[in-house]
Amino acid sequence: MIEKRQVSAAAFGNAIRSINGNRDTAQAFAFRNSGTDLTVSTNNADSVYLNVPDAAEGARGVVSTASQTFAGSKTFKDSVVANKAILVGAEGAANSTVQVEGSIAMAIKTISANYTAAATDNTILANTTSSAITLTLPNPGTFAGRIYTIKKIGSGGIDNQLTISPAAGTIDGGSNYVIYNDWTYVTLQTDGSNWYIIKK
Template sequence: MKKLSLICFSISSLFAWSQKVGVKTTSPTETLDINGSLRVRGINLTGTTALKDRIMVFENDGVVKYVTSSAIIRQMPLGFFGLNTASNLVGNGKVANPLGIASLSANTNQALGWDGTKWLPVDQLSSSNWLFVGNSNTTSTNLLGTINDISMSVRSNNTTMLQFGKRNTLNLYDSSNTGLYPYNQQDNSVSYIRGTNGNSSLQFESSTSQSYKPVFFTTSDGNFGFRGSSAGNDWFEVSSSGSSNNGSLQFTIGDNGDEPIIFRKYNKSTDTFVEMMRMQGLGLNNLVRVGINMQGNVANSTLQINGSVTKKVDVINADTTFTEFQHTVFINNSSSITVTLPTASTCKGRIYILKKLSSGTVNITSFVNRNSSNSNVLSAGVTQLQSDGSNWQQIN
């Protein structure tokens, strides 16, 4: 005990006599300069006293100093901060909850983006893009498409099936002087269905259709049409036909041959329909009947008209060559004239009705009169002529 007291007294006296003490060094530079390691056997824990933002560190020359935690963070590379924790970063970024990240004015469904200088709120992809699983937060201002003059393309198997855009943007604009509407409207809005080798179609759902689902279609011959079901099992079609600049327009109705093609009008005041014309086959044969004003009934002849018939009437007094534009002709000439009929073989079945009103001579193309003799002069009264394909025959 005396030895220990002496040592303590000696050290105390040494601290009192010198401002710098060196251990294993003869030239101390600090109050206590240890040329070797330092070990502390016990450290008192802090009690209720508020913590100080101080950390003990060693400088490069071994000097022990206090520094603030923020001073250490400032010396780290820009944009990096190491944090080891098993907890998620939560909170609002305030001092009372320091693990949080402040909102920086970001709204719901917004993220933070770096603009090269600072973090700013940006729209998240899930709130501004269309999702494969669908969008539930769309508004009236949202859109699917382009916001510049570029076509929008819908693909399948990486092949364009549908395009949207202005006609000029889609290269569908006809700038020639003979361009028809709407092909000559460069700003015309177009929904363009693409095809393969000229073939494309637009089909509609129809669960009750048996075989003929409603469809618009094109063909490799340059024809277009639409087909659909009728009464489930029957079908109809309106389409163009032909090839090499030899086209036609076809109306088709069918299955067992007696389905009619009906033209009708609508009366809004009585909410009723009135049939105007009916074209109808008679089974699987070549027989067809057409009726006008039939009120839903099938015509009893090839052509049945429930109403009046008007045919063209002409009056002549000079030489005249007949064509398909004459039917009933009144001849009132004072001097001799000549009437020339078309060649009978070119208009088989055509009928002319001629009535001579004057005493002037009317020379006419040879026809077979009622007595089965050839005649070249028109008699007074009414003469009805019809071509049999070889000759003009008087039939009255």
């Protein structure tokens, strides 16, 4: 149930006495992007300004569609997509899709039993000292371009081979790829359907 009552206009006559020094007149609110922080300012008369600057190296504020430089470490929980290019370790424009001015660290893992390569893997060291190992490559249907480097380590010799088997598709046209010699490696890349030997 809604009950309606009349309220005298006089009740609102002096409800707000002052806004940052502005008083006794109608106030207009406006947004501006001046300054280096989020602030509220006035013109000492009849206008109140909400200052929301564009974010920059020395200013907190709004992320705009223009070029911007940010300072301070940032952490993104989920994926980051760049439609053009990425430059790491320097300032300016990237000269390639990905340009890195410095060292690169990639995931490396040692296994000693059968294993299926994961999205978080890059280099896999298969220690066949105790037994032969089968390493399964995942179905490449959703990640064309992915690369794995796989190396046989330990002292298993030719009796304990490392067999690389794709869950789908082939490896250079074959159903699998076998490494017999210790300390031998292969780098594989997929086109989204099959796997191909890039280096060995």
